[in-house]
Amino acid sequence: MKKIVVSTGGGDAPGLNAVIYSVVHICYRKGWEVYGSKNGYGGFLDIDEMVRLYPRDVEGIYSTGGTILGSTSKGNPFARPVQNLAGEIQIVDVSDKILRNFNRMGFDCHIAIGGDGSLDIAHKFALKGMPVIGVPKTIDNDLEETDRTFGFDTAVSTATEALDKLHSTAKSHNRVMVVEVMGRDSGWIALYSGISGGADVILIPEIPFDMEEVCEKISDNELHDKHYSIVVVAEGAVTKDGRNFNKGMGELGREEVILGGVGEWVASEIRKKTDKDTRSLVLGHLQRGGSPTTFDRLLALRFGAAAVRLVQEKVFDHMVALKNGIMVPVPIADAIKRRKKVDFSSDKIRTARDIGICLGDKEPGVE
Ligand code: F6P
Secondary structure, three states: OOEEEEEEOOOOOOOHHHHHHHHHHHHHHHOOEEEEEOOOOHHHHOHHHEEEOOHHHHOOHHHOOOOOOOOOOOOOOOOEEEEOOOOOEEEEOOHHHHHHHHHHOOOOEEEEEEOHHHHHHHHHHHHHOOOEEEEEEOOOOOEOOOOOOEOHHHHHHHHHHHHHHHHHHHHHOOOEEEEEEOOOOOOHHHHHHHHHOOOOEEEOOOOOEOHHHHHHHHHHHHHOOOOOEEEEEEOOOOEOOOOOOEOOOOOOOOOOOOEOOHHHHHHHHHHHHHOOOEEEEEOHHHHHOOOOOHHHHHHHHHHHHHHHHHHHHOOOOEEEEEEOOEEEEEEHHHHOOOEOOOOOOOHHHHHHHHHOOEOOOOOOOOO
């Protein structure tokens, strides 16, 4: 008999609920108790935020977006901003309290579902003595040591569907449509959706872009009697002279800048340089919403099952990962070392170039 606690941290991603579903059902069948900590580590600090989960509580949730436990991107327990009586903000470390409560509540293991930020926190707790198992979540697909994170496939499908819809309006008005997609400092969503959605130009953070190359592609389209173009730009894309685009730190307690603005900037440059009617849109949080695709559901359910196996085997401070189709444990420390980037030599990059998609640079080997 074991007592497990599950938490979801960072930005939500389609498939979170499927992991919870899987963990709750499997543990119940083993006679283990499962609890959910609300809003990240909320349940460790406030007992009202710790909920017992039975199969009836998770009925049908494998197909829903979001997380029934709630999540937060500003809840680092090792550096929590708190307002003191004088109204000043102080950074407080509440990790000892959380560990104490974890032990007091008699938990055997914490299954932390999250991206690199949440897994970094989980790893720090593991170093303090908390038995932790990580489950890789993020629409950005930027976690090392796993071929895929759940949420990515759904985000790509949403972005691709949006691109499909933009073709008809762009064509009807002979316009350039610039679409900014998420992905932080990695270009996975932009590349996968851009290729699948018939983009003329795809700009990803891994390849600093040159507006001359972008505009040349648009003009080239004109010469070939194609009077509209679709440009997909990743929110973290940077110009070749190092300009990046963000909206500052946002809410108190956030540890990451809010990226955004590159799409509008690219659109205005195209307008200036080509005289084409150009519009831009930001797909934003639409990419995080909705029901997980079959791929993401299955992956999330498998991750949940693999995580429970690791609890049984006591393989702590590890994350479940998908490698070459199978579930394997990898040290959390390895998964969070750096963010996974698109590989220049990958077949997807090659395919994009072969099709004639401009990636914002001078195509290698072409004068
Ligand atoms: O990491 C997921 C993600 O959606 C990124 O693609 C994006 O940059 C970020 O989260 C947005 O975060 P928030 O919802 O906190 O603004």
